[in-house]
Amino acid sequence: xxxxxxxxxxxxxxxxxxxxxxxxxxxxxxxxxxxxxxxxxxxxxxxxxxxxxxxxxxxxxxxxxxxxxxxxxxxxxxxxxxxxxxxxxxxxxxxxxxxxxxxxxxxxxxxxxxxxxxxxxxxxxxxxxxxxxxxxxxxxxxxxxxxxxxxxxxxxxxxxxxxxxxxxxxxxxxxxxxxxxxxxxxxxxxxxxxxxxxxxxxxxxxxxxxxxxxxxxxxxxxxxxxxxxxxxxxxxxxxxxxxxxxxxxxxxxxxxxxxxxxxxxxxxxxxxxxxxxxxxxxxx
Numbered sequence: 172x173x174x175x176x177x178x179x180x181x182x183x184x185x186x187x188x189x190x191x192x193x194x195x196x197x198x199x200x201x202x203x204x205x206x207x208x209x210x211x212x213x214x215x216x217x218x219x220x221x222x223x224x225x226x227x228x229x230x231x232x233x234x235x236x237x238x239x240x241x242x243x244x245x246x247x248x249x250x251x252x253x254x255x256x257x258x259x260x261x262x263x264x265x266x267x268x269x270x271x272x273x274x275x276x277x278x279x280x281x282x283x284x285x286x287x288x289x290x291x292x293x294x295x296x297x298x299x300x301x302x303x304x305x306x307x308x309x310x311x312x313x314x315x316x317x318x319x320x321x322x323x324x325x326x327x328x329x330x331x332x333x334x335x336x337x338x339x340x341x342x343x344x345x346x347x348x349x350x351x352x353x354x355x356x357x358x359x360x361x362x363x364x365x366x367x368x369x370x371x372x373x374x375x376x377x378x379x380x381x382x383x384x385x386x387x388x389x390x391x392x393x394x395x396x397x398x399x400x401x402x403x404x405x406x407x408x409x410x411x412x413x414x415x416x417x418x419x420x421x422x423x424x425x426x427x428x429x430x431x432x433x434x435x436x437x438x439x440x441x442x443x444x445x446x447x448x449x450x451x452x453x454x455x
Contacts, residue, residue, distance in 0.1 A: 172191065172229045172230065172451070173188065173189065173190055173226065173227070173228050173229050173230075174188075174189040174228065174229065174230050174231070174232060174446075174447050174450045174451070175187075175188060175189075175219065175222065175223075175228040175230070175231040175232070175268070175270075175450075176188075176189060176231075176232050176233075176234075176443040176444070176446035176447045176450070177215065177219075177231065177232070177233045177234070177264075177443075177446060178233075178234045178277060178280070178442035178443050178446065179202075179211065179215075179233070179234070179235050179236055179277070180202065180236040180277060180303065180304060180442075181202065181204070181236050181249070181251035181252065181303070181304030181305055181354065182201060182202055182204075182251075182303070182304045182353075183199055183200060183201050183202055184199070184200065184202055184211065184214070184215075185197065185198065185199040185439065185440075185442075185443060186198045186199075186215075186218060186219075186222070186443075187440070187443045187447075188222060188226070188228070189447050192288075192447065194440070194443070196222070197440075197443075198218065199439070200214070202252065204251065204252050207252055207253040207254035207255075208252070208253065208254030208255050208258065209254065211252070212263070215264070216267060219231075219264065219267060219268055220267065220268070223268050228268065228270055229270060230270055230271050230272070230273075230450035230451070230453065231261075231264055231265070231268060231270055231271070231272035231273070231450060232272070232273055232274075232280075232445075232446030232447055232448070232449040232450035232451075233260060233261060233264065233272065233273070233274040233275075233280075233446055233449075234274075234275060234276065234277040234279075234280030234281065234442035234443070234445055234446045234449075235249075235255075235260065235274055235275070235276055235277060236249060236251065236252075236276070236277045236304070236305065236307075237249035237250065237251070237255060237276060237277075238276055238322070238323060238326065239274055239275055239276040239279075239322060240321075240322050241274075241275055241279075241318055241322040242322065243259075244259060244260075244261045244262060244273065244274055245257055245258060245259050245260075246258045246259075246260050246274075247322075250305065250340045250341060251304055251305060251340075251354065260274055261273055261274040271450075271453060272450075273449045273450060273452075273453045274449075275316070275318075275445075275449055276307060276309075276322075277301060277307065277442045278299060278300070278301045278307030278308050278309040278325055279309040279316050279318065279325065279445070280309070280441075280442045280445030280446050280448075280449060281299050281301050281309055281400045281435070281441040281442045281445055282297060282298075282299035282308075282309025282310065282311045282316060282325075282398075282445065283309070283311060283316055283444075283445035283448045283449065284437055284440070284441040284442060284443065284444030284445030284446075284447070284448060285297070285299055285398045285400065285435055285436065285437060285441050285444075285445075286299075286311040287444065287445075287448050288436075288437060288444045288448075289398070289435055289436035289437040289441060289444070290396070290398045290433050290434070290435055290436035290437075291311065291396060291398050294394075294395040294396040294431075295311065295312050295313060295314075295395055296310060296311065296312035296313075296317075296392055296393070296394045296395060297310070297311040297312070297394055297395060297396055297397075297398065298310055298388050298389075298392055298394040298396075298397045298398070299311065299397075299398045299399075299400065299435075299441075300327060300385070300388070300397065300398070300399050300400070300401075301399075301400050301401040301441075301442075302351070302352070302353075302381075302399050302400070302401040302402075302403040302404055303352070303353055303400075303401030303402045303403060304352060304353050304354045304401075304402075305328055305348050305352050305354065306327065306328035306347055306348040306351060306352050306384070307325065307326065307327070307328050308325035308326065308327035308328070308388065309325050310324055310325050310392065310394075327347055327384060327387065327388055328346060328347050328348035328352070329341050329343065329346045329347070329348060330346065330347050330384065330387055331343055331344060331345045331346055331347075332345060332346070332347050332350060332380060332383040332384050332387075333345030333350055333380070336349065336350060337349055337359075347380075347383075347384035350380045350384075351377070351380050351381050351384065353401075353402060353403055360373075364402065364403050365402070365406075368403060368406040368409060368410055369406075369409070371409070374409060374410060374413055375413060378410070378413045378414045378416075378417040379417060381414055381417075382414060382417040382418045382420075382421050383421065385397060385414075385418060385432065386418065386421050386422060389418070389422065389428050389429075389430065390422070390423065390426065390428060393428050393429070394429070394431075395429060395431065396429070396431045396432075396433065397431065397432040397433070398433055398434070398435050398436075399411075399432065399433070399434055399435065400434070400435035400437070400438075400441045400442075401435075404434045404435055405434070405438070407434065411432065411433070411434060414432060415430065415432060418430045418432065
């Protein structure tokens with residue numbers, strides 16, 4: 172089976188063509204945030220049709236960087252790029268390409284990708300967190316994603332960790348995303364997340380807030396493993412060693428909850444492999 176996988180994020184989008192479970196082709200480029208939905212659709216339509224003409228696809232899977240109503244297959248919204256509210260993206264691409272298409276939010280797709288093909292294999296429950304432009308979470312247990320009653324499970328980015336903190340794009344104060352995501356790190360500090368994470372003094376303070384957010388997931392879900400994907404996770408030991416130490420300091424002393432936190436094994440491709448799995452799931 173030939174699958175088209177799409178990952179739409181706040182700062183870039185990626186596409187991959189899979190023959191079976193082998194990635195045969197990949198493309199990635201920066202997102203024009205000022206162009207909104209219309210810019211993104213133009214890029215997707217041109218690339219998807221060109222790839223489809225060269226070697227037709229059987230299915231399409233999509234990971235979208237924002238809340239998704241999975242049952243209705245509609246984008247909820249994007250807090251980073253305008254024009255997406257209540258948009259039927261999977262139906263739009265299915266009509267364009269003439270093949271079935273299925274969509275989930277990017278954190279759920281990342282959780283599925285890492286659970287099936289990456290650092291989460293054999294771990295259940297698994298909590299996956301994307302740490303990039305924004306922050307999102309996905310929960311995988313007993314062989315499937317857990318989306319909650321209304322597809323909103325895992326939205327850890329908008330749990331307040333500093334109730335008196337600065338205002339988030341969602342309107343609340345001190346959200347996990349507002350304190351720790353790449354978008355706000357650069358706005359608050361005037362340097363990119365990559366530059367900031369290279370500074371050990373910055374990291375020592377940063378992991379305090381990062382651990383506050385992750386502690387909520389660890390205490391609530393008791394996951395066998397936490398996998399962190401997204402651009403900031405590429406910092407490796409510079410981030411994960413102090414984060415592990417801070418989590419051990421913060422986690423309630425009597426708790427037997429595991430503190431097993433690792434970077435995504437699939438790097439930039441976690442969501443693409445999750446989109447692949449979504450497409451296969453709908454094929455059966």
